[in-house]
Amino acid sequence: MVRIGVIGCGNIMRNAHIGPTLGEHPDVELVAYYDINAEAAEGFARDVGGEVVGSEREVCERSDAVYIAIPPNAHGPAEQAALETGTHFFVEKPQALDLGFAREVAAEVERLDLTTCVGYQWRHSPAGQAVRQAVQASTPVLVNMWWHMGTPKLFFNRFKERSGGQVVEQVTHIVDTMRYAVGEIVEVFGRQRNVVHQDWEDWDNDDVGVACVRFESGALGTITNCYALIDGAPGGSGAEILCTDRRVYWEGKNVTVRTADGEERVPPFDGQPQRCEDLAFIEAVKTGDRSGILSPYSDGLKTLAVTLACAQSGETGTPIGI
Numbered sequence: 001m002v003r004i005g006v007i008g009c010g011n012i013m014r015n016a017h018i019g020p021t022l023g024e025h026p027d028v029e030l031v032a033y034y035d036i037n038a039e040a041a042e043g044f045a046r047d048v049g050g051e052v053v054g055s056e057r058e059v060c061e062r063s064d065a066v067y068i069a070i071p072p073n074a075h076g077p078a079e080q081a082a083l084e085t086g087t088h089f090f091v092e093k094p095q096a097l098d099l100g101f102a103r104e105v106a107a108e109v110e111r112l113d114l115t116t117c118v119g120y121q122w123r124h125s126p127a128g129q130a131v132r133q134a135v136q137a138s139t140p141v142l143v144n145m146w147w148h149m150g151t152p153k154l155f156f157n158r159f160k161e162r163s164g165g166q167v168v169e170q171v172t173h174i175v176d177t178m179r180y181a182v183g184e185i186v187e188v189f190g191r192q193r194n195v196v197h198q199d200w201e202d203w204d205n206d207d208v209g210v211a212c213v214r215f216e217s218g219a220l221g222t223i224t225n226c227y228a229l230i231d232g233a234p235g236g237s238g239a240e241i242l243c244t245d246r247r248v249y250w251e252g253k254n255v256t257v258r259t260a261d262g263e264e265r266v267p268p269f270d271g272q273p274q275r276c277e278d279l280a281f282i283e284a285v286k287t288g289d290r291s292g293i294l295s296p297y298s299d300g301l302k303t304l305a306v307t308l309a310c311a312q313s314g315e316t317g318t319p320i321g322i
């Protein structure tokens with residue numbers, strides 16, 4: 001049995017990790033929860049078993065591995081507890097807002113040889129695998145990435161200081177999958193602006209942004225992000241990768257590859273995309289075989305560096321090398 005503890009008992013843990021996978025997994029026992037909102041932790045204990053404890057450290061001491069699913073600006077004590085107790089951990093993206101802190105954690109993870117995974121579900125999913133396969137069979141030259149929606153419901157996303165901004169908190173999924181399919185991003189520059197939320201209370205963030213990116217291979221790309229749409233307006237998230245002989249289009253579970261011979265549609269997979277990363281993480285903790293984990297802490301760090309650079313350049317327009 002793999003004993004799992006949880007730090008941060010909110011929406012993503014309940015609905016994407018425990019609900020579809022961890023709660024039903026024959027090798028998983030959910031043992032301990034900590035949340036600064038005790039009611040949230042109590043709800044988990046009531047609904048799926050296990051106990052509420054009083055600190056991050058206590059969760060780690062009772063667990064073989066912990067899930068850290070807290071707001072982006074709350075990282076620090078949870079990772080410190082995992083490192084001090086030598087506990088394997090899964091951390092939801094973005095893994096921090098402070099790159100220096102994340103680098104220190106990565107160094108300790110390596111020194112202690114811990115099993116880690118960052119919650120980049122798309123590269124672990126059949127859709128991410130199909131995108132990578134289609135792109136790597138050709139030569140990618142131009143990559144357009146986007147995430148367009150209205151005012152975010154998740155409250156911390158309305159504040160740049162709490163979330164890191166839309167690219168760091170949200171478009172990070174698209175950037176990560178493109179790093180996986182196309183390769184490393186080595187330079188970015190862009191702009192972020194607040195256009196329609198100027199007079200809003202409970203808002204301190206940009207709501208539109210653009211960035212240009214340069215891949216190590218020489219391919220170029222764009223990122224556009226938008227929180228400015230009204231309810232019902234057409235939005236979406238995904239990427240289009242132009243290769244020398246094909247156009248690969250990815251939006252959630254949908255992947256199509258168009259060539260001179262026609263269009264091939266990859267059949268969408270069933271279930272939640274997080275299931276594959278969770279199964280890989282549990283298997284790695286159970287057996288020591290980490291080959292199924294495609295985004296260990298050290299790799300997630302590279303996506304974080306790109307997205308933080310987009311946010312930073314978004315304020316000045318100045319190019320930043322990664």
Ligand SMILES: NC(=O)c1ccc[n+]([C@@H]2O[C@H](COP(=O)([O-])OP(=O)(O)OC[C@H]3O[C@@H](n4cnc5c(N)ncnc54)[C@H](O)[C@@H]3O)[C@@H](O)[C@H]2O)c1
Nearest residue numbers: 008009010011012035036037040069070072074092093094
């Ligand atoms: N992979 C994905 O697709 C995906 C989707 C949504 C959210 N997320 C990420 O998951 C993380 C959590 O998001 P969520 O939607 O579950 O938010 P949420 O607000 O529903 O839950 C966060 C929980 O953390 C608790 N918390 C806050 N500060 C804490 C602290 N210092 N220590 C312990 N608990 C604390 C809150 O009380 C809350 O219960 C965020 O990083 C978010 O970006 C990932």
